[in-house]
Amino acid sequence: MPLVSFHDVQKTYRSLQGVDYPALEHFSIDIEVGEFFCLLGPSGCGKTTVLKMLAGFETPTAGRILMDGRPVTSASRDRGVVFQGDDSLYGWLNAVENVEFGLRMRRVSRAERRERAMRYLELVGLRGQEQKYPAELSGGMKQRIQIARVLANEPKMLLMDEPFAALDAQTRSLMQLELANIWRATRTTVLFITHDIDEAVTLGKRIGVMRAGPRSQVKGVVEVSLNGARSRTDDAFLRYYKAVYEMIRDEVAKSLARAD
Amino acid sequence: MRLARRLWAAYGGYALGFASLFVIWQLASLYLVSSVLFAPPTVVFRKGLVLTRNGVLLAHLAASLQRILAGFVAGSLLGIPIGLAMGSFRPVRRLLEPYTEFLRFIPSVAMITVAVIWFGIGEASKVFLIIYTTIFIVILNTAAGVSAIAPNKIRAAESLGATRAQIFVHVALPATVPYILTGMRLAMANSFTTIVAAELIAANDGLGKMLWDGRLFMLVDEIFVSLVTLGLLGFATDRMFRWSIYTFAGKYSPAT
Numbered sequence: 001m002p003l004v005s006f007h008d009v010q011k012t013y014r015s016l017q018g019v020d021y022p023a024l025e026h027f028s029i030d031i032e033v034g035e036f037f038c039l040l041g042p043s044g045c046g047k048t049t050v051l052k053m054l055a056g057f058e059t060p061t062a063g064r065i066l067m068d069g070r071p072v073t074s075a076s077r078d079r080g081v082v083f084q085g086d087d088s089l090y091g092w093l094n095a096v097e098n099v100e101f102g103l104r105m106r107r108v109s110r111a112e113r114r115e116r117a118m119r120y121l122e123l124v125g126l127r128g129q130e131q132k133y134p135a136e137l138s139g140g141m142k143q144r145i146q147i148a149r150v151l152a153n154e155p156k157m158l159l160m161d162e163p164f165a166a167l168d169a170q171t172r173s174l175m176q177l178e179l180a181n182i183w184r185a186t187r188t189t190v191l192f193i194t195h196d197i198d199e200a201v202t203l204g205k206r207i208g209v210m211r212a213g214p215r216s217q218v219k220g221v222v223e224v225s226l227n228g229a230r231s232r233t234d235d236a237f238l239r240y241y242k243a244v245y246e247m248i249r250d251e252v253a254k255s256l257a258r259a260d
Numbered sequence: 261m262r263l264a265r266r267l268w269a270a271y272g273g274y275a276l277g278f279a280s281l282f283v284i285w286q287l288a289s290l291y292l293v294s295s296v297l298f299a300p301p302t303v304v305f306r307k308g309l310v311l312t313r314n315g316v317l318l319a320h321l322a323a324s325l326q327r328i329l330a331g332f333v334a335g336s337l338l339g340i341p342i343g344l345a346m347g348s349f350r351p352v353r354r355l356l357e358p359y360t361e362f363l364r365f366i367p368s369v370a371m372i373t374v375a376v377i378w379f380g381i382g383e384a385s386k387v388f389l390i391i392y393t394t395i396f397i398v399i400l401n402t403a404a405g406v407s408a409i410a411p412n413k414i415r416a417a418e419s420l421g422a423t424r425a426q427i428f429v430h431v432a433l434p435a436t437v438p439y440i441l442t443g444m445r446l447a448m449a450n451s452f453t454t455i456v457a458a459e460l461i462a463a464n465d466g467l468g469k470m471l472w473d474g475r476l477f478m479l480v481d482e483i484f485v486s487l488v489t490l491g492l493l494g495f496a497t498d499r500m501f502r503w504s505i506y507t508f509a510g511k512y513s514p515a516t
Contacts, residue, residue, distance in 0.1 A: 055415070055419055056418070056419070057415055057418075074418075075415065075418035075419045076419065076421070077419065077420060077421030079419055080419055080420070081415065081416065081419045083412050083415075083416065085412070087410035087412050087413065088410070088412035088413055088415065088416035089413075089416075090413065090431065090434070090435075091435075092434045092435075092437070101417070101420055101422075101430075102420035102421055102422075104430075105417075105420060105421055105422040105423075105426050105430070106421060149416075149420070150420075153420050153421065155419075159419075
């Protein structure tokens, strides 16, 4: 049984003028336990909507979203979310206190939660920065805090909404490598949203390519069988890149045409 | 030597600014409007010293300060929870907004007449007026702070397993502190205006009463002593407020 499955999910937004916009229709995917699933699509295709519904922040208009066979009804600590921007961090708490937040809410003892938070701060490479406040840290470091905060809470899966999109190119590729290492070490199930093919091929075990909206759905799934660290210059890497590119090219063109 | 230079760099401008104020005042009263109606600073300071020695100034100062503090603290303690509730729950906002939106346009100075009729010229009417002038600013700022919280802060807490009550205490409240402090600082400035106006009209003591007596008996120097005291008091209070924000609530400070 897959860990998460979307069955024929539909999501319609109503504008303030009362006009319905069908963002998603007949959207179905399965995500297996321990898998790194990338959802790739042109901007405005509804990929963030998929994540928000699985997180429990929004409810589908029709269809079913199941986790462990039970319908998703609200946010839960089973599904930890890493947001794109840094506005989810708590500016009045320092790095380690941010990471401890979930454990503190569950009343884990002070000593134990500090020990666990420090372990995850070390895992994301923030040792020595634990006393700093988010305002004192760079964009890359703030995303590391978010990742450590979610991992320390030990959720069943990670939902990541374009977490590196706002970072500069060098920091981004460094963060991708580190996330790949963290995933290999922890084997947590991940749903990773991105519009960047390179990022999807670097990280994903499977890549779900979405159609341009409205009525978006999964166009196809590419299985990436590359083991260990991936290199952008490998022939195999380029083959996957091309395969995904062929699939998404028309969709990007459609979404651009619609934007004009 | 190095300490002197550092002190000069930190406070030199201030010292110079204040000094020039008094120099200009002195020159103006000597040469520009040389009149008994415009007291020079030297005369005012001498008078201030006399009034300090015989305890009159301190008695008035204490009276005004006591009223401001009582009303300001009570107004803030009432305003903060009301603002939090209005910002957090739509029905509460709907219910209370008519009050806040209507009453905040009636200046506290205009309420002096009813305050005196209701509470007499004693302490109660003054404290009521300071509460009145404090509460709306604190409510509005607190409610604005709650609605300015980034939705992702709440969502992150939800998916980390926090309950609604925990989100209120650990996310909404601390995220709103800078707005609350800003509201309180503005309210403090308003309190000074209100207390003087109230004491001018009906009081047995206080800095406003001192002004009024000065007018009645043509004691221009006493009027000036009261004015200077008000200026210094307001300045000192605001600095203290700022200082305590940075010292005790640095990470909540409105500046960052």
